[in-house]
Amino acid sequence: MVDMVTAVPPMTPEAAVQHVTTTNPLFELTTATIRGTQFRVFKNIPPHARALLHASRAAQADGAADYLVFQDDRWTFDEFTNEVHRMAHVLERDFAVTKGIPVAIAMRNYPELLILVLAIASIGAVTVFVNAWWTTEELDYALRDSDARLVFADKDRVERIQPLVADLGLTLVGVRDGEGLAGKSYSDLLAACADTTAPDVEIDTDDDFAVMYSSGTTGHPKGVVQTHRGAMNAVFTWLMQAVMAPLVNPPEDDAPPAPRPSVLIVTPLFHVTATHPMFLLSMPAGAKLALMYKWDATEAVRIVEKEKITRFLGVPTQSAELLQASEALGFSLETLDYIGSGGAKRPAAQVEDLARKFPNADIATGWGMTETNAVGIGMAGPDYVARPGSAGRLHPPVQDLKFLDENGHEVPTGEIGEITVKSPCNMRCYLNKPEATAEVLRDGWLRTGDMGFIDSDGYVTISDRKKNIIIRGGENISCLDVEGALHRHPAVAEACAFSLPHDRLGETVGACVQTRPGQSTSQEELNAFLADHIARFKIPERIWIQASPLPRGATDKTDRRALRAQCLESIAETGAV
Structure with a gap:
């Protein structure tokens, strides 16, 4: 379906876009x-x-x-x-x-x-x-x-x-x-x-293609309504990157023909990372698809070897565990030519480890949302090794990108603003939530809630999240979702959830609660209670319990950042995990 043309000398990315869109x-x-x-x-x-x-x-x-x-x-x-x-x-x-x-x-x-x-x-x-x-x-x-x-x-x-x-x-x-x-x-x-x-x-x-639920800043998840046009334009955006790659980085004259693409799906298929850039893309890319029922690093290594997998995409935790398992089993996994990550930021040290262990593979990163049909920003190979803290460049050619301040005005290059994208890949709406839709979609532009900046070379760095989302191993968790469940417990007067750093998962859930006068509870009791109300991955790793009120900011709202810092300081002082 795709004519993979090479060119010498190498083109700039901009020239490659022009060439592909005008000749193919x-x-x-x-x-x-x-x-x-x-x-x-x-x-x-x-x-x-x-x-x-x-x-x-x-x-x-x-x-x-x-x-x-x-x-x-x-x-x-x-x-x-x-x-x-x-x-x-x-x-x-x-x-x-x-x-x-x-x-x-x-x-x-x-x-x-x-x-x-x-x-x-x-x-x-x-x-x-x-x-x-x-x-x-x-x-x-x-x-x-x-x-x-x-x-x-x-x-x-x-x-x-x-x-x-x-x-x-x-x-x-x-x-x-x-x-x-x-x-x-x-x-x-x-x-x-x-x-x-x-x-x-x-x-x-x-017409509508699918509804995928994504955690947001309200207690209930939001149904993201995706159209056929949105999904198809996302698929062919990724396919075009594969066509551009040999134009920007031509292979050696004596390089052997590229093997047939073979994809291993290790992330849940109810998430857009698995369905769109893996499953839907595999069809026009001519790729074979191997499916794992649930993540197991040792089994993943065996499948990569047996099926000659070339493309691996998972949360950063899975890349790290794949590396460890391959070393333990003595496999080089030399067929891999792409090891990508999404759903959470990969630690910079992991980028170097993966590049050293898998020299035949482009180590890659990407940023996208359920609301964008997963398309967005990314980079791979030497660019990523040189900039492990960056999210990459905007994938051409149907997207536009700008960074906005609180008043909706565009900020200059290098200054932090809210990442805002316009493309036919954007969702149609949030299901049954016109007000939430109007907050993020304006004149075709999607305000993502992620904060970051772009440098003069077009590389984007994501600095923070405007919305209160915890990303645990690629799984989005709404702080208000956790707090709402905690508030149902009879001993809890007030609750606040926040992220805790985690070496393997990137982030995990922490919470602090204020008990009602004359009542007490424990983390074990609260977690047992939560098990009937929220999924296990949302249950806090640690809960701080106090009788005094939680700290508040100038607007009398709970000061989440101050509370998180206070709780993290207590971990540092006690040495507790």
Whole structure:
């Protein structure tokens, strides 16, 4: 699908963008008016996910290539496509799913999740990605908010959702170990449908593709509504970076041909990092996809060796653990040519360690959001080694970037402002939250809540987060979400959550609570209480408990920064972890 052209001498990145967009029809640009605002967009890319599936067949050896690997199961691209089509017809025939209907997927990383995403999209319905770590209470909120009444789930999620079935009028379909526990089973439904023809539902490029939930500054997560156009423009933005790379850094004349790309997915598929730059991109890139049910560094090393994986993308913790496991097992993992990170900032020392251990691989970093379909900023290779504290440069060619002060005015180069991006990849809205949408989306520009600055060479450094989000190993946690759960405990008068530094995870959750007069509690009691209200990864590693009021700022709000500093100082004084 992509003509990988090299050029000598090397081009500047700007010249490479000009060359690719004017000589390769796939990346030709035009303009489009989207929800009243004009954007640059790719002119000739597939307009929606179903078209992407079909257009990618040529890149996948006309459908004959091994495409999807999970443990002992394998699918060629044609086999995968046929299962997508069969499941699409099941959705139409057995569940009367039509265009615009939300369908929820609640499971760990199984192949059926990928098949369902494209089956749902192929008939113009909307995938609702459900966080597999959520409690029954959190699942209840998302299913009510999205209005999804058909849910595909594995065993653990079936068990958590069962208490909601009658009240919400849900239809549950069990997948893998969930089969037999719900009213219907995925494998039985698939076996009963032999129709492998493609659905013919008309889909507009600006129709909704998916809803993904992202933690925010309110107690409940926000449903990010992504369109087909947004997802497709993100996919081809990344694909274009691969076309530009040999123009900017030409290979040696005697370099062997690049191997077929092979991708290992290790992060949860209910997050945009796994679905978009890994799964969706793999199809037009002609890549093979290997899937891990859950993260295990030793198993990841074995899969990289067996499947000749070239591309690894995970949170920084996973890169570090992959390095450690490869050394322990004595494997060089020489097929890896890309080791990326997202979801959290990678420690600078880790960049050097990875570059030394994996000399054949470009060590990479990236910044993107669920709200941007994961596209954004990034860099790889020597640039990253030289600037390990930077997030990289804006990925061309359909994005624009500026940095704004509190009043919405653009700040000069080198000064800190709120990272604000404009592109067709931006979300349509926050589901059912018009006020929250209006706060961040203005005239096509998305105010991200991340603070940073850009230097004269175009490299962006992220300095802080305007919104109170803790990023624990790539998982976004709302401070107010944790605080809301703590406030439910009868002994808690006030609560404040904040990040704690963590060597492996980057950050973890800390909290301080004020008890009610005459009452007492303990961390053990509070954590046991929280287990019924929030997912385990959100439960604080440490809780400070005091009878006195929490510190307040000039506006009488809890001074989160002062409290965090006070608690961290107590750790330093006592030596406690």
